[in-house]
Amino acid sequence: MIHFVLLISRQGKVRLTKWYSPYSQKERSKVIRELSSEILSRGPKLCNFVEWRGFKVVYKRYASLYFCICNDQDDNELETLSIIHHYVETLDRYFGSVCELDLIFNFHKAYFILDEILLAGEMQETSKRTTLRLIAAQEELLEAAKEEASSLSSIIAQATK
């Protein structure tokens, strides 16, 4: 089971945190601090696994971002690497060659996409197309709600004129 997902920038800034196991807010910041110093200091040629507090943290660097997933000790590390890659590819398709700035300004979208791929610390959907279709359907709902709101407010505006 996945315990948490972290996105950390090269500078140690947190870009996304998702917790599937109970960590109090205090523990969360401690975990982030510990792991980012450990992972950012590792050389480029080393393996992508760090043993940490009896768990295994699998990380992979994409451009300036480190994607980290904390797993149970006996989970399949190579699969976790593939999950990270799967997520990155989905983001890439959604944003169209994703970069760190996309994830900063649209951090909520990164969360929504992650929520369609992982749930309760397990794999939920293995098809990028399905994931993106679900996201698109929900965005349509948003648009519809917005239009409704604006048409409503224009009606109100006209009525109160």
Add this chain to the structure above:
Amino acid sequence: MNPFSSGTRLRDMIRAIRASKTAAEERAVVRKECAAIRAAINENDQDYRHRNLAKLMFIHMLGYPTHFGQMECLKLIASPGFPEKRIGYLGLMLLLDERQEVLMLVTNSLKQDLNHTNQYIVGLALCALGNICSAEMARDLAPEVERLLQFRDPNIRKKAALCSIRIIKKVPDLAENFINSATALLREKHHGVLITGVQLCTDLCKISPEALEHVRKKCTDVLVRTLRDLANSPYSPEYDIAGITDPFLHIRLLKLLRVLGEGDADASDSMNDILAQVATKTESNKVAGNAILYECVQTIMSIEDNGGLRVLAINSLGRFLSNRDNNIRYVALNMLMKAVTADGQAVQRHRATILECVKDSDASIRKRALELVYVLVNETNVKPLAKELIDYLEVSENDFRGDLTAKICSIVSKFSPEKIWYIDQMLKVLSEAGNYVKDEVWHALIVVITNATELHGYTVRALYRAFQTSAEQESLVRVTVWCIGEYGDLLVNNVGMLDIEDPITVTESDAVDVLEIAIKRHESDLTTKAMALVALLKLSSRFPSCSERIKEIIVQFKGNLMLELQQRAIEFNSILAKHQNIRSTLVERMPVLDEATFIGRKAGSLPGAASTTTMPSVGIPNGEAKPAAPLIDLLDLSSDDAPAPSSSGGDLLHDLLGVDLSPAPQQSGAGQPSKSGTDVLLDLLSVGSPAQSSSSTVDILSSNTNGKSPVSPLDDISSLSLSSRANSNAGAAPMMDLLDGFGPSPSKENNGPVYPSITAYESSSLRLTFSFSKQPGNPETTNIQATFTNLSSTVYTDFVFQAAVPKFLQLHLDPASSNTLPAAGNGSVTQSLKVTNSQHGKKNLVMRIRIAYKLNGKDTLEEGQINNFPREL
């Protein structure tokens, strides 16, 4: 309703934060935004609630406190629109965790949303529930989730399946409700539903044996078929990763098959073919393929034995091991570790490659490989493996040395074929990484050295040579100092030369040089310096030519700021100056240290370590007749104030040398021998002590040093305790402790720790003693036998004992043996108590007592508090 009235847009806030040049600037921006958001919350602003929450989430990620926004999440979730709910649920998962009370308030909204007509809202609720639900929520909402497992849209079914995993993990009793709907999911075609169904079944099987039976019987064939279809499926772009269709599903299926095959020959049989196919046919040049192979190997190793398959599996691990990708090698090492227990021989074949991995530049790989090498070592390969590891020690990185040293020491002592080899290897380790060697390791080395009589000369010469090059390694210095103190004469006279040795000429003053360097080196710590002082004292009688020089060195330490050193220097100086006649007997060579006692002490010092075989023991066959080593315990009056034998920490050599560095003894000074932590023997001999006492001590010593013809150790003990009792007016208790501590030592390992009795309460009229025992396996409970003795000359009648304990203890009192206490100690009343310490290991026992009795018909009451219980009760 001006859209620009309440603060900036999210995008603008992020820009402003990113534009901050300093941390202070960023804090200012955040503070301003937070103030605006708080104001909006107070005004109950509805229009920008979701924007504010989005801002808060960003601020939260930067690490600022955002608890004030928690209620906003709940309000958004409760609002009717999808956009508000979506951001509300996101905030809920990010800003809260399951332990917060606020979360309970959301249960109702969740329930409504799970029944919502809009499937995306149902999806949001399932997602939140799956990620953060608590046990209470799981119980409340389980029926909804169960129903959603049959929802028409597959995207809801898959979410509900994963949600169920969280629910059964939180509340395992609910597992059986899910069995039927979960197994139904295994027949689905939709990959998302299938993979989540497989995961749900895996977790069900782990939690409930009933589910395991059911899935094993009904679904094994289905799963095998699904995996076969998947492995043989043609290219499908939607699920393809590096030429493999849905590796994630592959892996989850293999995982579930592993759970089903474990411990069941029939199920294992039915999956053999497909496992063989996956293991041979999967492409292994991409991560995804290797991930499947890895999972497949794991399954093969866990299910019931099929020889052919296992060979196949270990061979693919061998291929992994020679891969250039660090990730693959890491995984292979990890897996070989598990394979060792199944097939040690097959893993041994890859030993050379594994050994190379110990020297890898990657810390994660090194650690894995070292652990693997450690389990691969046995009697036949210990020599080459230890050599490789020790050679590597020279070039290893500092932060790896600690681990490496510990492992080398452990394998060397566990498997060493002969003593000389053990000593050689340990000397190499000490010279390379002596600063990383743990105390018990060099203690064990000294024990082995003393036992190897014919190697004394060889060892001390080798140490002398090693010292010349590696004097910066603390534990090497200590062992050298100790051995020169003991065997200095062998060093100088080249006694017992072995053929393999190069001749060496060491003068007496060279040997003293070593000690002088050790004692004056400023990096030396207190223990080393104290040991060097003892060694100097010993050499003073062995090397008469140097005794003046030695005396000068010792005199220099009479003014040392460290009390321990100062005291020793003063004592030793007085031995040198005033007690020439006994000096040579005093500084006799140590008797051979008993390995069994040493190991036993080590075991005894760790409560719970029942068998000594688990300890890193010095398992060297020893042909000599070993006299028991009473001296060890004789000198061990330095145990703590609460003299539980098991608390003396197994620090044999410290005891031997009388080095007790705990702060307590230093306060008491030399005047109260039995209480002070320093060596009683030395105190007996210290300035101005009566001649009679020293002679009695000498007797003991000599009888012990002649100990090769074993004298009853108890005799010695008692004679010492008598003599010191005569001199030092010591209280009775410590002496008892001495006897207690020694008496049971041969049987100690079996009976667990033994606790000394205490005098719990004493007044002019009454004495109460407690003796303790514990039942094995129940360390929290102590049985106390209370014995009351009447010290007056009148009989006590209507004798009643009452006791009270603090809340963390539970007390049970059995009836007393009598309610009449005979006068003048002519008999006693006993009563059993049972105390259970819920804070065992953290808090000590305490007890308040009240004793009521009638004295000549008059009521008398005595009260007291008992604080002197032995620790660890």
